[in-house]
Structures are given as C-alpha cells and as structure tokens.
Amino acid sequence: MALYDWKxxxxxxxxxxxxxHKRLFDIANQLHEMMKLGRGADVIEPVxxxxxxxxxxxxxxxxxxxxxIGYSDIAAHKWAHKIFTDQLNAAAAEVDQGKTIFVVIKIAKTVIDWLINHIYGIDKKYTPEMNAGGIR
Ligand SMILES: [Fe+2]
Incomplete structure (x- = not known):
C-alpha cells in the first residue's frame, strides 16, 4: 500500500x-518504496x-x-512558492554533496506535507478565477 494516498x-x-499534484504523490511513493527495499543512493538519486x-x-x-489569467492573489501565491523553492534548493544542494539518503528521508514527506497544506491553504482559492479564465 502506498504511503501517500491521493484523495x-x-x-x-x-x-x-x-x-x-498526483504525479508528486507518485514520485514520493516511489521513493518510500525504494527506501523500504533498501535501494542504494545510486538508484534513489535520479528519482x-x-x-x-x-x-x-x-x-x-x-x-x-x-x-x-491575471490572478488576483498572484503575489502572495508566488511568495508561498518562493519560500518552498528555497527549501527545495537547499535539498538539491545536499544531494549534490552526496547526502542523498539523508535528504530522501525528509524531502518526500516535506513535499507531500507542504503540498496538502498548500492545496487547502491557497491553491483551492484559484479555482473560480482559473476556470473563468479558461484554465481547467
Ligand atoms: Fe500553488
């Protein structure tokens, strides 16, 4: 059973x-499986x-x-993305330094926790404007 279930x-x-968002769940689940199976850093790193x-x-x-679409709340939304991107950049730098196994343990959970919070916190607010702007 997958660790992270899409709802x-x-x-x-x-x-x-x-x-x-579903693809991010899939990748996080793949990483979890690889960790469970004790796969090496060489296999885990590309994922x-x-x-x-x-x-x-x-x-x-x-x-x-x-x-x-000229979304009304774009500045705040971009800022939330920027803060998270900084965390991703830090994680990517750790992978570059060969700390793959250390990073993988925390990052899959961090991405999914952030994503679920972000979906409920602000992503869902864009639905009416996106749909009205023809983005579905
Ligand atoms: Fe977002």
Missing amino acids: DDYSVGVARFDNH LRDLIEYTRYHLAEEEKAMET
Missing part, C-alpha cells in the same frame, strides 16, 4: 494541476532529483497560468 478532496478544480525538478516545474506552470 479527491485534494482536487483544485483544474485537471492539469491535479495531475501534477529524488525528479521529485525536486518536477516540483519546480509544477510551481512554475501554476505561476504561468496565474499570469495568463
């Missing part, structure tokens, strides 16, 4: 971003980098969509 209640009402890269990609795509 329909996590939907932000924009299919493309729900799919991004860990994928989690970090895909999170960055997702945040950037959300911001692009917000810009496209």
